[in-house]
Amino acid sequence: MKKPAIALAAAATLVTVGVAHEVRAGSKLYYGASVNTTTRVAWGSVGTVRNSADTREAVGCWVDYFPTGPSAQCFVTTPSNVTGSCSTSDPEMVAAIAALAGDTQFRMEWDAWNQCNHFVLLVGSQVEPRVR
Amino acid sequence: MGPRTRIAAVIGAIALAAWIGHRSARQSTPTAPLAQVGAHAAASPRASAAPMRAPARPAVIVHTPPVHVAAEPTPDEPPLPTAEQIDAADTARAILDAAVARGAWTENDWAGLNAILGVMTLEQRDQALRDLSGAVNEGRMTMVPRAVGS
Numbered sequence: 686m687k688k689p690a691i692a693l694a695a696a697a698t699l700v701t702v703g704v705a706h707e708v709r710a711g712s713k714l715y716y717g718a719s720v721n722t723t724t725r726v727a728w729g730s731v732g733t734v735r736n737s738a739d740t741r742e743a744v745g746c747w748v749d750y751f752p753t754g755p756s757a758q759c760f761v762t763t764p765s766n767v768t769g770s771c772s773t774s775d776p777e778m779v780a781a782i783a784a785l786a787g788d789t790q791f792r793m794e795w796d797a798w799n800q801c802n803h804f805v806l807l808v809g810s811q812v813e814p815r816v817r
Numbered sequence: 818m819g820p821r822t823r824i825a826a827v828i829g830a831i832a833l834a835a836w837i838g839h840r841s842a843r844q845s846t847p848t849a850p851l852a853q854v855g856a857h858a859a860a861s862p863r864a865s866a867a868p869m870r871a872p873a874r875p876a877v878i879v880h881t882p883p884v885h886v887a888a889e890p891t892p893d894e895p896p897l898p899t900a901e902q903i904d905a906a907d908t909a910r911a912i913l914d915a916a917v918a919r920g921a922w923t924e925n926d927w928a929g930l931n932a933i934l935g936v937m938t939l940e941q942r943d944q945a946l947r948d949l950s951g952a953v954n955e956g957r958m959t960m961v962p963r964a965v966g967s
Contacts, residue, residue, distance in 0.1 A: 725954075747965070768960055
């Protein structure tokens with residue numbers, strides 16, 4: 686009867702740990718890089734992609750400020766090396782893109798001229814942070 | 818019908834014709850628009866009794882398109898690119914064409930583009946970046962993320 690008791694204690698410990706972990710858990714989203722060049726949409730979470738084991742997966746944006754005006758370009762590259770990219774020189778959209786932070790999920794859409802026409806930034810506790 | 822009765826009937830007919838003629842003449846008189854009638858009536862208690870006068874006819878204003886006499890751009894129009902800006906846009910195009918030919922946009926390509934982005938007009942820069950995105954979206958080349966350290 687000793688072995689079942691040990692097993693029971695171990696199971697109880699696991700359940701306790703599991704419950705304790707569950708109590709501390711909040712809503713979590715894991716969005717790796719995703720691109721659809723047919724529908725011209727791409728998204729990804731900066732933290733999730735950064736933490737990915739895949740070395741090709743990447744998401745990001747860059748913003749250029751010049752006296753002639755600002756411009757921005759964003760890209761999402763999947764593990765299968767498909768990249769979606771768009772750019773904009775719309776000052777308000779550039780300002781939104783410039784707010785892209787480390788722990789952010791974003792979604793972008795573009796038109797037939799590869800110009801960004803919709804950009805969504807999601808900042809929240811459910812977004813995976815970068816850990817390394 | 819006696820002579821008196823006949824004379825009375827003729828006078829009555831003449832009076833009726835005169836009254837009808839006067840009434841139709843008043844109705845054919847041009848009147849002011851309703852809003853002006855209302856405003857006038859409100860402003861003057863005598864307005865309903867006074868004959869309404871047609872307002873002065875507004876002068877006809879003919880709008881003709883402005884004659885373009887100056888070739889210089891207005892403040893709203895972007896200035897024409899300079900020779901240096903045209904060269905920069907050509908260089909950006911050449912960098913992209915070379916990258917597409919080899920199927921990859923490299924860090925060196927970013928370095929080349931970084932050096933001329935500020936020279937180009939906003940329109941040229943916008944076009945260069947959209948062309949770059951287009952080449953990537955169409956799968957004509959891969960692209961490494963931009964590096965700004967070089």
